[in-house]
Amino acid sequence: MTPQPAAGSATAHAAPPRKISADVAVIGGGIIGHGIAWEARQSGRSVVVIDDAPGTGASWAAAGMLAPVSELHYQEEQLLELMLHASALWPAFAGRLEPGPESRPSSQDPGATGTGYLTTSTLAVGADAADRRALADLRGAQQASGLTVEPLTVREARAREPLLSPGISCAFDIPTDHQVDPRRLLARIAESLAGSAVRERAAGLLWEDGRVSGVSLAGGGKVLAGETVVANGLAAAALAGLPEGLKLPLRPVYGDILRLRVPAYLQPLVTSTLRGMVHGVPVYIVPRQDGTVVIGATQREDALSAADFEGAGTGPAAPPGAAGSAVSAGGVYQLLRDAQALVPAVAELELLEVTARARPGTPDNAPLLGRVADGTGGDVAGLVIATGFFRHGVLLTPAAAAICRQLMDGNADPRWAPFRPDRFSGPPAASPSPVNTVTIDPNKETA
Amino acid sequence: MTPQPAAGSATAHAAPPRKISADVAVIGGGIIGHGIAWEARQSGRSVVVIDDAPGTGASWAAAGMLAPVSELHYQEEQLLELMLHASALWPAFAGRLEPGPESRPSSQDPGATGTGYLTTSTLAVGADAADRRALADLRGAQQASGLTVEPLTVREARAREPLLSPGISCAFDIPTDHQVDPRRLLARIAESLAGSAVRERAAGLLWEDGRVSGVSLAGGGKVLAGETVVANGLAAAALAGLPEGLKLPLRPVYGDILRLRVPAYLQPLVTSTLRGMVHGVPVYIVPRQDGTVVIGATQREDALSAADFEGAGTGPAAPPGAAGSAVSAGGVYQLLRDAQALVPAVAELELLEVTARARPGTPDNAPLLGRVADGTGGDVAGLVIATGFFRHGVLLTPAAAAICRQLMDGNADPRWAPFRPDRFSGPPAASPSPVNTVTIDPNKETA
Numbered sequence: 001m002t003p004q005p006a007a008g009s010a011t012a013h014a015a016p017p018r019k020i021s022a023d024v025a026v027i028g029g030g031i032i033g034h035g036i037a038w039e040a041r042q043s044g045r046s047v048v049v050i051d052d053a054p055g056t057g058a059s060w061a062a063a064g065m066l067a068p069v070s071e072l073h074y075q076e077e078q079l080l081e082l083m084l085h086a087s088a089l090w091p092a093f094a095g096r097l098e099p100g101p102e103s104r105p106s107s108q109d110p111g112a113t114g115t116g117y118l119t120t121s122t123l124a125v126g127a128d129a130a131d132r133r134a135l136a137d138l139r140g141a142q143q144a145s146g147l148t149v150e151p152l153t154v155r156e157a158r159a160r161e162p163l164l165s166p167g168i169s170c171a172f173d174i175p176t177d178h179q180v181d182p183r184r185l186l187a188r189i190a191e192s193l194a195g196s197a198v199r200e201r202a203a204g205l206l207w208e209d210g211r212v213s214g215v216s217l218a219g220g221g222k223v224l225a226g227e228t229v230v231a232n233g234l235a236a237a238a239l240a241g242l243p244e245g246l247k248l249p250l251r252p253v254y255g256d257i258l259r260l261r262v263p264a265y266l267q268p269l270v271t272s273t274l275r276g277m278v279h280g281v282p283v284y285i286v287p288r289q290d291g292t293v294v295i296g297a298t299q300r301e302d303a304l305s306a307a308d309f310e311g312a313g314t315g316p317a318a319p320p321g322a323a324g325s326a327v328s329a330g331g332v333y334q335l336l337r338d339a340q341a342l343v344p345a346v347a348e349l350e351l352l353e354v355t356a357r358a359r360p361g362t363p364d365n366a367p368l369l370g371r372v373a374d375g376t377g378g379d380v381a382g383l384v385i386a387t388g389f390f391r392h393g394v395l396l397t398p399a400a401a402a403i404c405r406q407l408m409d410g411n412a413d414p415r416w417a418p419f420r421p422d423r424f425s426g427p428p429a430a431s432p433s434p435v436n437t438v439t440i441d442p443n444k445e446t447a
Numbered sequence: 448m449t450p451q452p453a454a455g456s457a458t459a460h461a462a463p464p465r466k467i468s469a470d471v472a473v474i475g476g477g478i479i480g481h482g483i484a485w486e487a488r489q490s491g492r493s494v495v496v497i498d499d500a501p502g503t504g505a506s507w508a509a510a511g512m513l514a515p516v517s518e519l520h521y522q523e524e525q526l527l528e529l530m531l532h533a534s535a536l537w538p539a540f541a542g543r544l545e546p547g548p549e550s551r552p553s554s555q556d557p558g559a560t561g562t563g564y565l566t567t568s569t570l571a572v573g574a575d576a577a578d579r580r581a582l583a584d585l586r587g588a589q590q591a592s593g594l595t596v597e598p599l600t601v602r603e604a605r606a607r608e609p610l611l612s613p614g615i616s617c618a619f620d621i622p623t624d625h626q627v628d629p630r631r632l633l634a635r636i637a638e639s640l641a642g643s644a645v646r647e648r649a650a651g652l653l654w655e656d657g658r659v660s661g662v663s664l665a666g667g668g669k670v671l672a673g674e675t676v677v678a679n680g681l682a683a684a685a686l687a688g689l690p691e692g693l694k695l696p697l698r699p700v701y702g703d704i705l706r707l708r709v710p711a712y713l714q715p716l717v718t719s720t721l722r723g724m725v726h727g728v729p730v731y732i733v734p735r736q737d738g739t740v741v742i743g744a745t746q747r748e749d750a751l752s753a754a755d756f757e758g759a760g761t762g763p764a765a766p767p768g769a770a771g772s773a774v775s776a777g778g779v780y781q782l783l784r785d786a787q788a789l790v791p792a793v794a795e796l797e798l799l800e801v802t803a804r805a806r807p808g809t810p811d812n813a814p815l816l817g818r819v820a821d822g823t824g825g826d827v828a829g830l831v832i833a834t835g836f837f838r839h840g841v842l843l844t845p846a847a848a849a850i851c852r853q854l855m856d857g858n859a860d861p862r863w864a865p866f867r868p869d870r871f872s873g874p875p876a877a878s879p880s881p882v883n884t885v886t887i888d889p890n891k892e893t894a
Contacts, residue, residue, distance in 0.1 A: 260776055329707055330794025333783035336776055347777025354798055 018221035020198065022046045024408070025215050025225035027202040027239070028232030029054025031062070031182055031397050032386055034189040036229050039401035040408065041193060042096075048223055049193065050215055052201040055186045057233055058393060061257050061325075061357035063286050063294045064185070066090055066395045067177035069147045070122055070275050072138070078418045079366045080145060083392060085415075086399035087176065090117070093398035094180065097188050115188050116181025116289055122273040123157060124149070124172040125164065127341050131277040132170040139172060149174050161270050163345050179273050179286055182394050198223065202232065204240025210374075211381035216240075227408050229384045233360045236368075236387040243372050243380050247425045250368075250388055252358030256331045257296040260349035269293055269345060278338035285339055285346070292352065295339045297331075325356040362388040368421035369400060371407060384408070385421035464667035467645065469493045471855070472662050472672035474649040474686070475679030476501025478509070478629055478844050479833055481636040483676050486848035487855065488640060489543075495670055496640065497662055499648040502633045504680055505840065508704050508772075508804035510733045510741045511632070513537055513842045514624035516594045517569055517722050519585070525865045526813045527592060530839060532862075533846035534623065537564070540845035541627065544635050562635050563628025563736055569720040570604060571596070571619040572611065574788050578724040579617040586619060596621050608717050610792050626720050626733055629841050645670065649679065651687025657821075658828035663687075674855050676831045680807045683815075683834040690819050690827050694872045697815075697835055699805030703778045704743035707796035709734075716740055716792060725785035732786055732793070739799065742786045744778075772803040809835040815868035816847060818854060831855070832868035 024040040026033045029051030037047040065071075068083035094117035126132045139149045150173040157171035158164050164171075190197065201218035205228060214224040230236050237248040262269045270293070274285040286294040332354055339346045362368060368388035371379035384407055386400050403416055471487040473480045476498030484494040512518075515530035541564035573579045586596045597620040604618030605611045611618075637644065648665035652675060661671040677683050684695040709716045717740070721732040733741040779801055786793045809815060815835035818826035831854055833847050850863055 258776075261773075326708070326797035327799075328794070329705075329783055329796045329798045330787075332798055333780065333787065333794065336780035336783075340777075340780065347775070347780065349776045350773040351776045351779055351801055352774075354801065 017219065018217070019224065020048060020221070021224045022048045022196075023225065024048075024227045024229065025050060025223045026229045026231055027051075027215055028230070028235070028387075029190075029197070030057050030059040030231065030233060030393070031055075031186050031189075032233075032389055032393050032400055033229070033231035034186055034193065035397035035401040036231055036386060036404045037193055037196060038097075038189045039398075039405045040227075041196070043405050043408070045227075045408070047193065048196050048198050048225070049190075050198045050200060050202045050217070050223060051232070052199055052218075054190065054197065054199070055183070058255075058357045058359040059182055059186055061255055061296075061355045062182040062394050063257060063284060063296050064116070064180045064182040064394050065122070065177065065273060065275075065284065065286060066179055067122060067174070067273075067275070068395065069142055069149060069174045069177050070124060071392065071395070072142050072145060072147065073365070074141055076365060077145070079392075081415065082366075082399055082419065083395055086396045087178075089398035089402060090178065090180075090395075091119075093401075097185070097192070099188075115185040117178070117185075118180070118289065119178045120272055121173055121175040122177035122275055123152075123161065124174060125157065125168050125274055125276045125342055126170040127167070127276065127278040127338075128169050130280060134280070135170055135172060135277055148176060161272060161274070161343075163266070163269055163343050164274075165342055165344055168342060174275075177273065177275075180394060181288055185394070185397075202239065205230075205242065205383070207241060212241075212383040225382075227382055227384060229386055229404060231386040233387055233389075234358060236360070236385070243374070243383070245375070245425055246372055246422055248368055248385070248387065248421065249363055249424050250360045251362075253361035253390060254325070254356055254358050255296060255391065256327060256335060256354070256356045257294050258332065258335055258351060259292055259294055259353040259355070260346070261292050261352050262349055266345050266348060267291060269343065269349070274342060276338065276342045278341045281334065281338060283335060283338040283342070285343060293349070295335050295346070297335060297338075325358060327354050327356040331356075359390055359393070360388050361390045363424065365390055367392070367396065367400070367419050368423075369403060369419040370412070370416060370421055372420075372422045387421075464669070465664070466669050466671070467495060468671045469495045469643075470672065471495075471674045471676065472497060472670045473676045473678055474498075474662055475677070475682070475834075476637075476644070477504050477506040477678070477680060477840070478502075478633050478636075479680075479836055479840050479847055480676070480678035481633055481640065482844035482848040483678055483833060483851045484640055484643060485544075485636045486845075486852045487674075488643070490852050490855070492674075492855070494640065495643050495645050495672070496637075497645045497647060497649045497664070497670060498679070499646055499665075501637065501644065501646070502630070505702075505804045505806040506629055506633055508702055508743075508802045509629040509841050510704060510731060510743050511563070511627045511629040511841050512569070512624065512720060512722075512731065512733060513626055514569060514621070514720075514722070515842065516589055516596060516621045516624050517571060518839065518842070519589050519592060519594065520812070521588055523812060524592070526839075528862065529813075529846055529866065530842055533843045534625075536845035536849060537625065537627075537842075538566075540848075544632070544639070546635075562632040564625070564632075565627070565736065566625045567719055568620055568622040569624035569722055570599075570608065571621060572604065572615050572721055572723045572789055573617040574614070574723065574725040574785075575616050577727060581727070582617055582619060582724055595623060608719060608721070608790075610713070610716055610790050611721075612789055612791055615789060624720065624722075627841060628735055632841070632844075649686065652677075652689065652830070654688060659688075659830040672829075674829055674831060676833055676851060678833040680834055680836075681805060683807070683832070690821070690830070692822070692872055693819055693869055695815055695832070695834065695868065696810055696871045697807045698809075700808035700837060701772070701803055701805050702743060702838065703774060703782060703801070703803045704741050705779065705782055705798060706739055706741055706800040706802070707793070708739050708799050709796055713792050713795060714738060716790065716796070721789060723785065723789045725788045728781065728785060730782060730785040730789070732790060740796070742782050742793070744782060744785075772805060774801050774803040778803075806837055806840070807835050808837045810871065812837055814839070814843065814847070814866050815870075816850060816866040817863060817868055818859070819867075819869045820872075835868075 023045035024047045026037045026049045037049045068087045126135045142149045152171040203216045203218045206214040276283045374380045470492035471494045473484045473496045484496045515534045573582045589596045599618040650663045650665045653661040723730045821827045
């Protein structure tokens, strides 16, 4: 499922450093980067996506819930507006990515191609009385925001999902929270962008005449571009040549997912996405069209850090692209325990995969999305930041793509100004002098 | 860690079928097959090991406990004698496999080479009062067989293993139950047998003049050998050309293992191998020299079968060599739950790997090891069977290797006659006529 490098894009180390030109250079081959590149290509621009291991970061562990209603958190009205905007864009976004009729999946195998976009509803389910109160309180906030969340009796919920435990305390129907398969989505976008992949690590931003002019590659090459989009998640903050004074306060927030196969005699395990609250702890079960389910939790706070394993012997190293993504035995245990509390038959599934990844969190849980002030009242030309999507990256992809396209077209929608990536960088006056527009050449600095 | 094919041993499909000659042909590249081949090579014989995916079967999921005392079961006295014999052979067997001093591991990295053979003792630990009674009863049987099992107080056990839960009900020290790392053992043997691997599937036995003369390969080639050893586990019964009337009543018995990495601040998690009984269910924790631990159960009765997943959608297929080895989500949950009951810090480990494999079980839990009657009062010449090692394959490897070497030398030790592979085949008179020695050419039958 991992996108393949474009023909000829692999770097032969003996060859001279490459120099590539494109209208748009996107740093980061996750779902956000691919979505932005795809939208830019749709607008007639030439694009490249720079990533030495595309699709292996946070996107690889995403469950693909498109869930603005379930994901509502108190005091995050602006983020809700962005999530609802993204949710409204999803049907057309997914539709444009579907293959033509000649390559449509057959009726025997409805899930074999495309993005796995499904508009089946979501059920929020609680295990005990406290979970019921918490979900009812959340429903109050959701309704106050104009969102539709309908209570079901346990009997009604089990009529729809017969394998739900009879012991659940409550259920709510959320008809507008949907899902997509992130791995298939990414593969589908990468396929339609064939030829645009640069399988190298980005080293830093190139500048020329006070504007960003492209990307220097770790192998010594360059990508020259009219617009450069920084969409490499947690790695964004470490990029050389970011505008002076720009702070990208990203922190890793870990997520585990389990992927399991449902035996034939239990198909389908569930038809709705289940979002459970089990003794105060979240767990979800997402059914895929291919007969598998994904089980995860929205986030894990007790992440194992890479440092915990320093000097921990000669055990095998993490796979490429999985740096800092140790799977916690306790986390897997808890996921299986809580998923079984909602759907006891989970015990009978085949465990196919256990994956952990870090997602880019921000102090206000909202993305860092847009242009960056240049200290003279304008924005740095040629540069768009798109990171910090936390656990909303898949949902927000069409919105991020559309917003970036508008920015490249010269239009900035004031609704999205609260997500400007320089909002944590303090006022430009905080800089000792307005030096933000000096030319920085990261190649010189690191040479 | 998987043994590599010998140079030139890969079959080019366009090339004419190969014809190889050796003193000994071993069918099956698991630990038993490798051990027998290695011992035969030590005796001066030329050997080949025939397997299209060596080391990926039951050996891949073995924990490597060398535990004749812990593995004592009531009414299995003959098996106990074989296990104690094997246990006595282990120090010399492991010693002969250690690399020379020039390639010994450094003190920084004591576990980097060799077989991982360790003579640290085993602790049997119970969780509740019923587990204590069960382990005390077992100790009575072990003592009656002359075996040493010393009770420890919980305080004494926790002084030795501080991360043991204070809630355990009992502990017993078993100083003579040790361990080896099966993957390293297999890699070490394969390394010292370099050049002997035939990476093809065996199709059947070849016969000539009433004796087995070698092995026909699935690719059309042949291995001609003075002695052929059938050591391919569960697949043995499906081999073409077995002596007429020979029944090899093998059944799959599944085992799961988890492999986990211990963070630096918890090193070592435990120093002894722990064999737990948790509310009547066995679980073990085996510490490796490389800072990992293996967690498993001796066997799983509620195996998922491949048939359960037929028609279960387009989920990914099992990896090569893993046929019929679905990992049960409920099994993983139970292992993590029970291991945490003994050592709560298991929750803090990194889960590296989850593996399931089927082992070859027999009706009496004892191996099928030796020569086969030819119906005329003698044995079929040129043929040795060595399968059905159930959950004792690693422990029994040196014994199986020594017994096969003795058989090839013309010596049959009467102590091991109870393990003859034809013991389930009924008396030769049960055959309609003494036709067991007719020449069977499987190539003709399948052409």
